[in-house]
Amino acid sequence: APTAKLPNIKILATGGTIAGAGVSSTQTVGYKAAVTPVDALINNVPELKKIANVSGEQISQIASENMTNEIWLKLAKRVNELLSTDDVDGIVITHGTDTLEETAYFLNLVVKSRKPVVLVGAMRPATSMSADGPMNLYRAVVLAGSKEAIGKGVLVMLNDQISSARDVTKTNTSNLDTFRAPELGFLGYIQNETVSFYRQPTRKHTVDTEFDVMNLTELPRVDIVYGYANNTRVMLDAAVAAGAKGIVHAGTGNGSINVNVKPAIEDALKKGVVIVRSSRVGNGIVTRNGEFDDDKYNTVVSDTLNPQKARVLLMLALTKTTDPQEIQRMFWEY
Ligand SMILES: NC(=O)C[C@H](N)C(=O)O
Numbered sequence: 001a002p003t004a005k006l007p008n009i010k011i012l013a014t015g016g017t018i019a020g021a022g023v024s025s026t027q028t029v030g031y032k033a034a035v036t037p038v039d040a041l042i043n044n045v046p047e048l049k050k051i052a053n054v055s056g057e058q059i060s061q062i063a064s065e066n067m068t069n070e071i072w073l074k075l076a077k078r079v080n081e082l083l084s085t086d087d088v089d090g091i092v093i094t095h096g097t098d099t100l101e102e103t104a105y106f107l108n109l110v111v112k113s114r115k116p117v118v119l120v121g122a123m124r125p126a127t128s129m130s131a132d133g134p135m136n137l138y139r140a141v142v143l144a145g146s147k148e149a150i151g152k153g154v155l156v157m158l159n160d161q162i163s164s165a166r167d168v169t170k171t172n173t174s175n176l177d178t179f180r181a182p183e184l185g186f187l188g189y190i191q192n193e194t195v196s197f198y199r200q201p202t203r204k205h206t207v208d209t210e211f212d213v214m215n216l217t218e219l220p221r222v223d224i225v226y227g228y229a230n231n232t233r234v235m236l237d238a239a240v241a242a243g244a245k246g247i248v249h250a251g252t253g254n255g256s257i258n259v260n261v262k263p264a265i266e267d268a269l270k271k272g273v274v275i276v277r278s279s280r281v282g283n284g285i286v287t288r289n290g291e292f293d294d295d296k297y298n299t300v301v302s303d304t305l306n307p308q309k310a311r312v313l314l315m316l317a318l319t320k321t322t323d324p325q326e327i328q329r330m331f332w333e334y
Contacts, residue, residue: 007089007145009052010082011137012075013038014103015062016096018080018133020125029174031125031145033063033096041094045134046125051193052145054126064096064121067103069219069315074112075103076213082114084288090116090144096132097121097178100156107310108154108205108334110213116149119156119165123176130160130242132176139190147196152187153205163189164201166334169282169306184285184304204333209315211316221319222246224307227257227280232262246274246314250307255279255286269297274317274324276331278302278310288328298324303331 016033022031038056122133
């Protein structure tokens, strides 16, 4: 029977390497992701029973490079449903690491609760020597059951490091120490069962956002177009032709745009496509009216959001408005 004092934590599983399996104990890359079901993940860490009343639910079973808007909506709705009851104190979401930061930021904008929501993954499959999944899962449950995590927005926990969904990104293809918010930093650490926070998000999240996905069945199409030397307008035109309602331009440097791409941006804007200027650099603010006259063109800058997170916010923004000024306001707020 559940112990009254322990927090009730729901584990929602989506797949990823944390549920992956290799062919040998030394295989740490090239294994198969998303094979172990959620109950087996939980049973594999019997220590969980000492810190929480845990139960699992399988939302999807995919490698996270295959994440979709549909799964995001299903996941967000389920998180909101569960957190609205008194039976659930916090949620842990097991997820592949490739798009974990995108799912985390999406939930950060649409979860309507102050209760902890923690995304966790692994870089090594459970079959590997020194697998990181079991300890990451344990620490994620510690965090989701902690008072310290309440009201901090959606959190990411791998490698004993706590990060904010907004700022964290995957920085190494295969190392355990991959989730970082370069320059802005971690929110805190976990040692044993002790959660220590040193900072908190300053941007609006969860209960303070204007986004509501509960009645949505789909999200507007937003594509990302990359900036590089010798660029042409071909990729941006292709996104418009495919029906994108918004395009994030992953610009060079401070969001600069190649001279050959600018006419394609103007044509897209005339068709009502919303253009957000982000940067491929990975750190720093994209300056409004800096490398590009945003006031003249009615383009939007991504602030410090990387292209894949700017895409998440732009999709949600487009569920409310197509007004570039309103959308710019959202990019300053979230
Ligand atoms: N480490 C991982 O989880 C990588 C895997 N490709 C995924 O994102 O599902």
